[in-house]
Amino acid sequence: MKTVLAASTAMMLAVPAMAEPTAEVLHWWTSGGEAKSVAVLQDQFKAEGGTWTDMPVAGGGGDAAMTALRARVLAGNAPTAVQLKGPAIQEWYEETGLADISAVAEENGWADVLPEQLAAHMKCEDQWCAAPVNVHRVNWIWGNKKILDDNGITMPATWEEFNAAAEKLKAAGITPLAHGGQNWQDATVFETVVLGLGGPEFYQKALVDLDPEALKSDTMKQVFDELRTLRGYVDDNFSGRDWNLATAMVMNGEAAFQIMGDWAKGEFLAAGKQPGVDFVCWPTPGNGFLYNVDSFAFFEVEGDDKQQGQQLLAKLIVGPEFQKTFNLNKGSIPARTDVALDEFDDCAKQSSADMNADAGDGSLLPSYAHGMALRGAQAGAITDVVTAFFNSDMSSDDAVQQLADAVANSM
């Protein structure tokens, strides 16, 4: 606050009119809980004397917002801050350049409070160019507590255990796995199996470095075999089902498990279900943490008011207060590791503990299915193969070959 005041006082001496920090923020957080979360930021920004212009663009999981962004950038009038994530930040940096917010980052010691892997996503070459908002863990498996207890099933630690539990449930006439046949959901299941069967090192090689050897390896074949097995645990009606409807199946006792990121928790909580009592959250079998981090990137803008707006926004976004309130609303966990988690639920606490533990041993990894590991063309190429495999009777041998070809073709 003091620095802002000092800066604005200095500005007042230099120019006749005082430059107020202004920000035009392009985002696609338009649904209930999300809109509430972004309003928190808006209030804080206004409380610091800023002028906030909201630019929400709903639709297509951000596709519509990206189209709007492209139009604005082509017109030479980029918004102040844009909800962007993963390698797309660096891709935009290469295309158009992004503003340098290193001053704010260094002043507030971001490097000390953010896990190294997450911080790397926020940097373009050596400068900071984006601010992380939250961390969603993708590799969760959600279980209906009552079904599991009734059938004497504990949460599985390996995929064999999962298969055994699923067979038991299937014999008892319960759909073992609630799943929606949308390509990103297929991809989500796929990446958790890659992590579970291959381990963090294999995941890194296959889905981050795109090593052709790893993509065609026997481990990858086993992954596809397991995916085929999982397909047998899904009910016949899964095509095109939205993820929240699949969550509802677990909630209502129609299905036992769902593999989904921790946004599913919001559905349980909104329905008044208690973690540990009505539903169980458990990391998917295997060791590791797949993260999906939302962040805001800052484009190069002209004018002191806008640049000040960027600085202020960046400071607020990574500030402990916003990180806490926002993530309580959104169901994710703070990207900062020094936020007290007392008010968070048990799933979030476990998520945070795992993140800190995994950050040390290299098993904190970016989710490919949610655009954190790869650029759009490569991620899309992999998803095409995965979803085609999941929805047909393709053999695992063909699948790994197609996977390697598709990745090579997408370069």
Added chain:
Amino acid sequence: MEWLERNVPKLVLAPSFVAILVFVYGFIAWTAWISLTKSKLMPRYEIDGLGQYTRLFAAPRWDVAMNNLYIFGALFIIISMLIGLMLAIFLDQKIRAEGVLRTIYLYPMALSLIVTGTAWKWILNPGLGIQDMMRDWGFANFTFDWLIRPEMAIYTVVIAAVWQASGFVMALFLAGLRSVDTEIIRAAQVDGIPTRRIYTAIIIPTMAPIFLSAFIVLAHLAIKAFDLVIALTNGGPGYATDLPATYMYAMAFSRGDLGQAAASAMIMMMVIFAIVVPYLYSELRPRRDQ
């Protein structure tokens, strides 16, 4: 004054002419240019050659999209025309309440394809729609699950599209039937020619231009089909019902692969040209008998 009189039509047409020149042909040229570059997230203008087309033809998903276009296009056009013609002929029998029936058949055309797609998604969903209903009625083995079978899903798109378009084709054909010279038909009736013969030998041949118009309208509907697929199957299961238009959308707007999207758009345009150019040629060629 005289100059004005001569040039007013040109002046009035000029703005729309310029607009079409820029916004249609200009952007076609721009897309062609982009398809030859390595554009990713944003357009780039350095020509790179035919790399995007090589990538396009190597993509299995594009093969599926083109095959689907052929299946969907052929079945959609043929079935819509057959049903449309049949309905038109039946309606043409001077039946009672023809106006009401005509409106009922034409009505699906008034719906947006998104609505059609969503409604049919529910009707065809095995757990909600026809299959579930038949099973509730006691036909326990009744199965109609095309929507969730990758090899059959494209036919559900055909069903929904035919439902939507055949009423419109019927209206076209009905107008055609009514425009046939009644004198000829009466003469044929006087000669004792059976009704079926009158239709196959006199009425339908004289309606040839209507067939051509119906074909052109349906063909371009088929090639640009997009919203129906998005609403009905969203390209799924997997990408089994992808069409070139949905492929292009995915590349341009979800994946940040503009070059690839531009290349697929150019191929789509060539497919349209392959159909429309012969039509234009036959329409614009000076007729010998005139």
